Amino acid sequence: MTNTETSRSQIINIEALSLVNGAHLLLKKALRELPAGAKLGVRGTAPELAVHLRGWCRAQGHEFLVDETGTVTAWIRRGAANGRWKDAVRAGAPNHAEQGAVQASPSLQWGFAARGATVEAGGPAFHYPLHEKDQVWADNAPKLYAQAVAAQWNPNTAIHWEAAFILEDEVEHAVVQVMTYLIENENAALQVPAKFIAQIHPHFREVLQLLAIQVADEARHIEVFTRRATLRGKPLGLSTVSGQQSLKTLLDEPDFALASFLLSVLGEGTFLHLLWFLEQHAPDPVTRQIARLVVQDEARHVAFGVSHLQYQLSHDPSLRGRLALALNRRHDALAQTAGLNEEVFDALILLAAGSWQPAQIAAGYARVQALQTEMHAGRKVRLTKLGFSPTEADELSALHTRNFM
Amino acid sequence: MKTKPFMLGAVAYDPKVVTIWEGFKAYFIKHGLPFDYVLYSNYEQQVEAHLAGHFHVAWNSPLAWVRAERLAQANGKQATAIAMRDSDQNLTSVIVVRADSALQTIADLSGQKVAVGAIDSPQATLLPLAHLRAHGASDLAVVRHDLLSGKHGDHIGGEREAARALMAGTVAAACMIDGNHLLFTNEGTLPAGATRILAQTAAYDHCNFTIFNDAPPEQVQRFRELLLAMSYDDAEVRPLLDLEGLKVWKPGRTEFYRALESAVDEMRFYDEHGNITVADYQY
Numbered sequence: 001m002t003n004t005e006t007s008r009s010q011i012i013n014i015e016a017l018s019l020v021n022g023a024h025l026l027l028k029k030a031l032r033e034l035p036a037g038a039k040l041g042v043r044g045t046a047p048e049l050a051v052h053l054r055g056w057c058r059a060q061g062h063e064f065l066v067d068e069t070g071t072v073t074a075w076i077r078r079g080a081a082n083g084r085w086k087d088a089v090r091a092g093a094p095n096h097a098e099q100g101a102v103q104a105s106p107s108l109q110w111g112f113a114a115r116g117a118t119v120e121a122g123g124p125a126f127h128y129p130l131h132e133k134d135q136v137w138a139d140n141a142p143k144l145y146a147q148a149v150a151a152q153w154n155p156n157t158a159i160h161w162e163a164a165f166i167l168e169d170e171v172e173h174a175v176v177q178v179m180t181y182l183i184e185n186e187n188a189a190l191q192v193p194a195k196f197i198a199q200i201h202p203h204f205r206e207v208l209q210l211l212a213i214q215v216a217d218e219a220r221h222i223e224v225f226t227r228r229a230t231l232r233g234k235p236l237g238l239s240t241v242s243g244q245q246s247l248k249t250l251l252d253e254p255d256f257a258l259a260s261f262l263l264s265v266l267g268e269g270t271f272l273h274l275l276w277f278l279e280q281h282a283p284d285p286v287t288r289q290i291a292r293l294v295v296q297d298e299a300r301h302v303a304f305g306v307s308h309l310q311y312q313l314s315h316d317p318s319l320r321g322r323l324a325l326a327l328n329r330r331h332d333a334l335a336q337t338a339g340l341n342e343e344v345f346d347a348l349i350l351l352a353a354g355s356w357q358p359a360q361i362a363a364g365y366a367r368v369q370a371l372q373t374e375m376h377a378g379r380k381v382r383l384t385k386l387g388f389s390p391t392e393a394d395e396l397s398a399l400h401t402r403n404f405m
Numbered sequence: 406m407k408t409k410p411f412m413l414g415a416v417a418y419d420p421k422v423v424t425i426w427e428g429f430k431a432y433f434i435k436h437g438l439p440f441d442y443v444l445y446s447n448y449e450q451q452v453e454a455h456l457a458g459h460f461h462v463a464w465n466s467p468l469a470w471v472r473a474e475r476l477a478q479a480n481g482k483q484a485t486a487i488a489m490r491d492s493d494q495n496l497t498s499v500i501v502v503r504a505d506s507a508l509q510t511i512a513d514l515s516g517q518k519v520a521v522g523a524i525d526s527p528q529a530t531l532l533p534l535a536h537l538r539a540h541g542a543s544d545l546a547v548v549r550h551d552l553l554s555g556k557h558g559d560h561i562g563g564e565r566e567a568a569r570a571l572m573a574g575t576v577a578a579a580c581m582i583d584g585n586h587l588l589f590t591n592e593g594t595l596p597a598g599a600t601r602i603l604a605q606t607a608a609y610d611h612c613n614f615t616i617f618n619d620a621p622p623e624q625v626q627r628f629r630e631l632l633l634a635m636s637y638d639d640a641e642v643r644p645l646l647d648l649e650g651l652k653v654w655k656p657g658r659t660e661f662y663r664a665l666e667s668a669v670d671e672m673r674f675y676d677e678h679g680n681i682t683v684a685d686y687q688y
Contacts, residue, residue, distance in 0.1 A: 020590045020597045048586070048602055051499055055584025058492045061637070061652025079491075079652055086638045122640025 010034060011041035011072055018046030019056055027076070031062070036080040039065070041072035049073050087121035096142050096206060104133045106203035115205050130256055131201040134315045138307035141206040144300055148213045151300075153293055155224050161231070165284040171354060174347035175287055177237035178278070179229035181344045183222055184239055185271070185405040188247040189301075190218035192263050196256050210304055217297040224290050231286065237347075242338040246403035249330050257312055257319060258326040261386075264305025266327070267405040268298050269382050273375045274404060281352040281367055306385055313387060320387055324396060331399040339402030375404070410439040411624040412460035414451045417444040418559035421648055428645040432635070438627045447555025447688040448472075448525075449681065456480060461620040462487070462628060466557035466612055467527045467665050468674070473615050474659075475679030486613035486657030487629050492650050493611035494661070497583045498533045500604040501571060501595070508577060511604050512541035517577035520548045520567035524686055525674075526558025527665050528611070529567060533580035535668035536606040548576050555688025561585065568594050578603060610661035 012030045017023040023044070030040050042053060053074050057064040061079035093101035094116040101115070111126040113119045130136050138144075167175070193211045200208055229236055250267065253259040275298060278291035313319050345368070350356075353364030376397050383393035411433070415426055426442040433440035443460055445451035448469035455463045456476050465473060470486060477484040500519070502508045508517070514537060522529025530549070537545060550566035558564070564581040568589045571579035581589070586602065589595040614632070616625055635642045637652045646652065669675055674683040 019587055051497070051583045051602055051605060052587040054495070054497060055582065055587045058494075058496070058584055059650075061491060064495060083637065084643060087640055120640070122643055 009039035009041060009075070011043060014042060014044040014046075014049075016045050018044070018049055019052040020048075023049075024056065027056075031076065031078050034078050036078050038078050040076045040078065041067070042074055042076060043072045084120050085118070088118045089121070091115055091117055091119050092203060102133060102137065103203060106131065106133075106201055108201070110201075110203055112202055115203050126201075128201040129199045130196065131203075133204065134312050135256060136200050136204050136207045136308060138207070138304055138311050140307045141204075141210050141304060144304050144307075145206050145210040145213065148210060148217070148297075148300055151296060152213075152216075153220075155220055155227070158293055159224060159227075159286065159289050161227065161286060163285045163289075165286070167232075167283055168355060170356065171283050171350060172232055172234060173237075174350040175283065176229045176232075176234050177343055177347035178351060179225045179287075180237035180239065181243065181341060181347075182225045183229070184243060185247065185267075186218050186221045186225065188250050188405065189263065189268065190215055190222065192250050192253075192259055195251070196259065199256070207308070214297075214301050214304070217301070221294050221297070224294070228286055228290055238341065238343050240338070240341040240343075242334075243341050243344075243403050245337050246334055246401045247405060249333055250405070253326070255322075255326075257309060258322065260305045261309060261323045262326060262330060263405075264301050265309065265382050265386070266379055266400050268305070269302045269378055270375045270400065270404045272298055272302060273371060273378055277348075277352070277367070277371045281354075281364075283351060283354045302382070306382055309386055317387075323386065324388075324392070327396055327399050330401065334401055334403075340404065408439045410441040411462070411621070411628055413440070413442040413462050413464060414455055414460040415442060415444055415464040416448055416451055416466070416556055416559065417446060418553065418556040425645065425648050428648070432642060432645065433628070433631055436631050438624065438631060440628075448557050449555055449688055452476060452679075455615070455617065456482070458619070461616065461624065463615045464612060465615045466559060467610060467662055468525055468531070468557045468669070470613055470615055470659075470662060471666055471669050472675050472679045472681075473617075475675060475677060477617055477679075479678035483618040485616050485618070486659050487616055487625065488632050488654050488657050489610065489613040490649065490651035491653045491655055493613065494655065494658075495608040496528065496611055497608055498528050498536070498580055498606045499583055499586050499602045500533055500537060500578050500580050501568070501586060501600045502578045502603045503571065503574075504599050504601045506577065506601065508603060510541070511537055514542040514545065514578055514603070516544045516546070517542075518546040518548050518575070520550065520570040520576040520579040522549075522558050522563030522567055522580065523551045523554050523556070523560075524549055524683065525554055525556075525688070526563055527609075527668075528582045529558055529564045529580050531668040531672060531674065532606050532609060532664060535664065535671055536604065538671070540604065551687075554686065565589065565594055572596070572599065607664060608661060609664050610658065613657045613659075 010030065012026060014023050014026050034040060050073050054064045057076055063077035065075035065077060067074055091110040091113050092103050092115045096102050108125040108128060108131060109123045110119050111123060194215045197208060197211050202208055250259060250263050253262060272295055275291045275295035279288050279295065282288045282291060348368050349364040352367040353360040379397035379400055380393040383396055384390060388396060415422060422444065430440050430442060448466050451463055452469050452473050455473060474484040508514060521534060524530060548570060550563040552562040552566065553560045564585050567579040568581060570576045572595060590597055632654045635646065635654060637643055637646055672683065676682045
């Protein structure tokens with residue numbers, strides 16, 4: 001390809017290239033460099049070039065001019081339309097750390113566009129109820145996402161499923177009951193963030209990514225709990241009305257901040273203690289190993305919940321009152337229910353006891369008592385991080401569901 | 406009392422036509438011109454309804470323009486083309502043969518099968534056939550592809566069928582718009598390098614907005630002003646222009662319809678008064 005500059009116009013030689021094998025790239029490039037109204041001469045040897053140029057110019061808004069002199073194949077007079085990139089805007093910047101990269105209130109017309117892309121004006125306005133930075137952002141979301149990616153584990157290889165152990169039938173039964181309960185809770189923990197993902201403006205990329213990986217974490221947890229429950233061929237345990245009632249209130253909560261508070265900060269926060277308990281006291285190595293892997297994931301979920309609520313509270317302190325109200329509301333809604341599945345509670349005692357020996361049962365009971373105390377203390381710490389006074393934190397923690405999650 | 410809207414007639418050759426005119430309706434109303442539209446299933450009904458005063462401005466195919474002008478004259482009226490798309494100007498049609506065909510000149514096509522579009526397609530039937538006959542092809546065996554007759558070839562399907570017939574070997578040549586030869590080659594209907602352009606018609610124009618001289622002059626003027634003011638730089642109207650396939654509206658011109666007028670006479674499609682005289686025309 002050669003370009004020849006003349007006083008009034010420019011000539012491009014596209015040799016044997018035609019409009020059916022890429023000549024339009026060269027034409028567009030040459031036309032971009034010319035002002036509207038200027039002429040571009042096209043010289044080429046493709047047999048249908050003149051015919052195709054005529055059609056192409058018409059579709060592109062340029063004028064096709066026949067060459068009377070035989071100097072070139074044809075002339076193109078560049079059209080006046082500036083085209084679709086006038087009034088286009090840059091949608092923030094890809095690197096969240098850059099000033100102005102993550103906008104406080106990104107345009108709904110940016111929609112699915114990559115953060116940092118140049119977005120054509122006039123696009124459709126997307127419906128994203130969560131489109132303000134305050135509603136979803138946490139400064140540590142990018143870091144937590146990176147950690148989550150690095151910490152993904154493969155259930156097939158990360159867990160030694162063939163590890164040898166022998167449990168009494170009833171103790172195995174207790175483990176299966178706890179697994180059954182955990183699966184039920186993880187179903188809720190999967191669907192609650194999943195429900196909000198499509199409501200969040202994709203401009204907050206790191207938050208979307210983090211929640212997506214959180215959903216994937218829960219999918220893996222459901223898998224490993226199911227595999228442990230069925231490892232010895234026993235049927236799964238019981239699912240109660242009260243357990244489902246408690247979890248359903250999480251799925252029914254329409255507000256992202258309140259749902260995060262109830263699920264991630266209080267529910268998954270409480271679950272950390274349960275998983276540590278299983279890691280320490282479960283009667284078999286497979287269950288202990290599962291608990292150790294799962295608790296690492298859950299800790300990230302809790303960390304994001306706390307961080308993004310801290311971020312939102314720093315811009316809107318009135319949220320604190322709404323968080324307390326949400327907890328009270330949930331408590332009232334569940335006041336008439338039975339609370340923790342009795343079988344789960346008993347299964348935890350037996351699981352921690354490891355046998356039917358009275359002394360062991362007593363030890364198991366004491367461990368579960370200690371677990372509940374730790375859960376309460378943990379909730380108080382996290383509530384304090386959200387700016388509640390120690391007294392408020394103590395009172396609010398006591399209102400948390402007896403179902404743990 | 407509410408001002409009566411300026412009424413447009415258009416042919417529903419594709420479902421997107423509703424989207425297009427709904428968009429234009431919103432644009433005109435927003436800029437102070439009460440506007441509405443009525444859709445016809447074919448251009449013949451549209452031209453007749455226009456003459457009967459059912460609406461004020463027609464979005465006419467070139468063939469509908471020829472008929473409108475003749476009907477107007479026969480009825481003591483005068484037709485004017487007030488605007489057209491940039492993309493309606495300077496079209497040509499090409500007559501395409503297979504690359505390995507022995508046919509070298511138009512005269513070689515005499516007695517051969519030639520695939521064309523619908524009976525009423527200016528670009529894929531009337532103009533290329535007139536061009537071939539004027540340049541020495543006689544006794545052509547015309548193979549029509551009558552997709553959506555009455556829509557004057559607005560639907561691209563007829564031309565594509567003609568192109569397929571060429572590649573299937575059932576005809577010696579096929580007729581299509583220059584830009585559609587490019588499109589069909591790029592989409593693979595015509596494999597790259599498998600065809601050769603045997604002939605190309607002179608440049609002609611396509612659609613226009615047609616009025617008769619009894620249309621309300623102030624509304625016509627406002628309609629035309631608003632139309633010509635539409636800018637591709639404006640994000641609000643750009644989607645409409647994209648749908649309608651133009652970058653800028655141009656003032657109407659009629660000198661590039663002469664070849665079609667001759668073709669209409671040669672093939673006795675309409676008579677000089679705008680009556681339909683062609684046989685075998687279902688719409």
